[in-house]
Amino acid sequence: MRSRENAVMMLARVRRAMALTLCTMAMLAAAQPAGAGLLPYETGQWHSLLASGQGKPLLVHFWGFSCPPCIEELPAWADFVRAHPGLNAVFIEVDQVPEEMTRRALTDARLIDADNRANVAYFDEYFRYEIDPQWFGELPITLLIDAKGKVRKLRGTADFAAIDRWAAGKNR
Numbered sequence: 170m171r172s173r174e175n176a177v178m179m180l181a182r183v184r185r186a187m188a189l190t191l192c193t194m195a196m197l198a199a200a201q202p203a204g205a206g207l208l209p210y211e212t213g214q215w216h217s218l219l220a221s222g223q224g225k226p227l228l229v230h231f232w233g234f235s236c237p238p239c240i241e242e243l244p245a246w247a248d249f250v251r252a253h254p255g256l257n258a259v260f261i262e263v264d265q266v267p268e269e270m271t272r273r274a275l276t277d278a279r280l281i282d283a284d285n286r287a288n289v290a291y292f293d294e295y296f297r298y299e300i301d302p303q304w305f306g307e308l309p310i311t312l313l314i315d316a317k318g319k320v321r322k323l324r325g326t327a328d329f330a331a332i333d334r335w336a337a338g339k340n341r
Contacts, residue, residue: 207272210261210286212293215299218259227257227314228332233264233292236308238326243278249329250283253336259284261290263308299324 210218219227227228230246232239250258260283262271268287275281290296297304304310313321313335325333 181224190281206275206281206283207268207285207287209289211288211290212299219318222257222314224316225257226316226335227259227312228336229259229261229312229314230309230327231261231263231311234266234270235264237334238275239309241310241328243274243280245327247278247280247283249327249332250280256336257284259286261286261288263288263296264308265289265292 204241208210218229232243234240246260250256260275262274262285265288271285271287274279274283275283288296292306296308298313301320304322307323307324309326309331311323311327313323315321321335
């Protein structure tokens with residue numbers, strides 16, 4: 170019985186810490202000037218996003234504020250983008266948060282100059298089904314799409330060694 174009470178108390182602490190973190194980030198974001206690097210993304214745009222690649226390989230990474238590993242790996246994604254300047258990569262933030270909050274996170278991670286999109290629709294089954302009928306919404310997820318449209322899904326935190334091999338021309 171005592172361990173259950175401890176678990177409940179721990180969960181409440183984690184929730185309070187996450188809420189405090191999100192509030193703090195929102196306040197900090199308010200001081201961030203608007204700039205380039207963030208476009209809206211909504212349900213119905215997936216096929217046009219794929220078509221915009223014009224037969225070139227495309228990396229699409231979905232992340233969100235509700236996913237702590239997503240936030241933690243953003244700086245590593247910035248390093249990856251800088252190491253692969255010719256790669257067509259798109260980063261889509263899926264949570265409905267203030268735009269300034271997303272801009273701040275991307276700026277802090279040095280990823281603001283990448284092709285970033287912020288979801289302006291609900292992150293629901295319609296959003297996910299359009300992208301992949303088998304996707305239940307787990308984050309982060311990275312889609313490696315080759316020039317012929319074949320998709321390789323990488324679920325969980327980024328395996329940059331595998332993504333590096335794909336970007337170098339192997340497996341694409």
